[in-house]
Amino acid sequence: MQLSHEPVLNELDIQAEPFAVCTLEGSCKLYLGQRPEAVWHYVVSGTGKLKIQSMTDVELHSGRIVLVPAGSRHSLIHNGSADVSGGVNIPAKLDLERIAAKGEGNGKMIVLCGAVSLGMRNTNGLVDLLRTPLHLDIETSAIAERAVLGIIDEVTGHRTGGQAMVRLLLLQCVFEILRQRLEAGDPALIWLSGLADPNLWQALRVMLDNPGGAHSLESLAEAAGMSRSRFAEQFKAAYGRAPMSFLRELRMARAAQMLLDGRQPVKQIARKLGFQSRSAFTRAFTEFCGQSPRLFRTSDHSCY
Structure with a gap:
């Protein structure tokens, strides 16, 4: 690992909270919709696919962990094949939502979701920067494999504090995904490497803390303590996009989360994200997401 990665990983604050157990029996699809947070899926047993809107399908098999970007509409698909992993039953004692789908065939896929x-x-919002799914096969990591064996032990056992222990073990797995992809130079995590630059971090933090602020190239360069041209060049090299383009994407990602949360009217969201009118926000969001804020929030996409 490059030396500059060490302080970045050391200061990451990751929370991984299990919320559901998905069971797919036979050849079927289970639509999981969108969540304002990023979502991880751990395939306890079975094989299939994870289908994510506008992205390449991710193959699923026992022992695979997938991290899905926040706000991504996605489905689990089971191919109906027989379960060769021996099968794992997750007891009701583990207080998680149970989601099930059933089709033709006897095969079963069980996926733990969170x-x-x-x-x-002390800054939230880094998950907004994840744009493509990441995955890890536990056979490639002794750390992840030990954590997953512990997860299986917890979800099939009867010990007190099972859900808390699952949360801690999954935290290790999520961290290992980020660490492996960072070490491999995965372009999907170019922004994580960029966090090592303390000057650029100051500008990024301004955007994350208040994406709707009246930011400009000049004000962001000032926050970074750089000239406009030097800041623009180094920011694009670190984060893969020009500063103002990056800010627009961040605003739309935050808007999607706020819309999915459902507690604020569209006009208020528009104002918080720096738009002078609801119509201006609607145009920008529609261009970014392919549908209006209202449709994004209310549509039933279960057929996806």
Whole structure:
């Protein structure tokens, strides 16, 4: 690992909270919709696919962990094949939502699902920067494999504090995904490497803390203690996009989360994200997401 990665990983604040057990029997699809947080899926047993809107399908098999970007509409698909992993029953004692789908065939896929939040240096919102799914096969990591064996032991056992222990073990797995992909130079995590630059971090933190603020290239460069041209060049090299383009994407990602949360009217969300009118926000969001804020919030996409 490059030396600059060490302080970044050391200061990450990751929360991984299990919320559901998904069971797919036979050849079927289970629509999971969208959540304002990033979502992880751990395949306890079985094989199939994870289908994510506008992204390449991710193959699923026993022992695979997948981290899905926040706000991504996605489904679990089971191919109906017989379960060769021996099968695992997750007891009702583990207080998680039970979601099931059933189709033709006797095969079964069981997936443990949860929400992920990611912060750094007392700042939330880093999970907004994840744009593509990440996955890890536990056979490639002794750390992840030990954690997963512990998860299986907890979800099939009868000990007190099972859900808390599952949360801690999954936290190790999520961290291991990030660490492996960072070490491999995965372009999907270019922004994580960029956090090592303390000057650029100051500008990024301004955007994460208040994406709707009246930011400009000049004000962000000032926050970073750089000239406009130097800041623009280094920011794009670190985060893969020009500063103002990055800010627009961050605003739309935050808007999607707020819309899915459902507690604020569209006009209020628009104002909080720096738009002078609801119509201006609607145009920007529709261009970014392919549908209006109202449709994004209310549509039933279960056919996806």
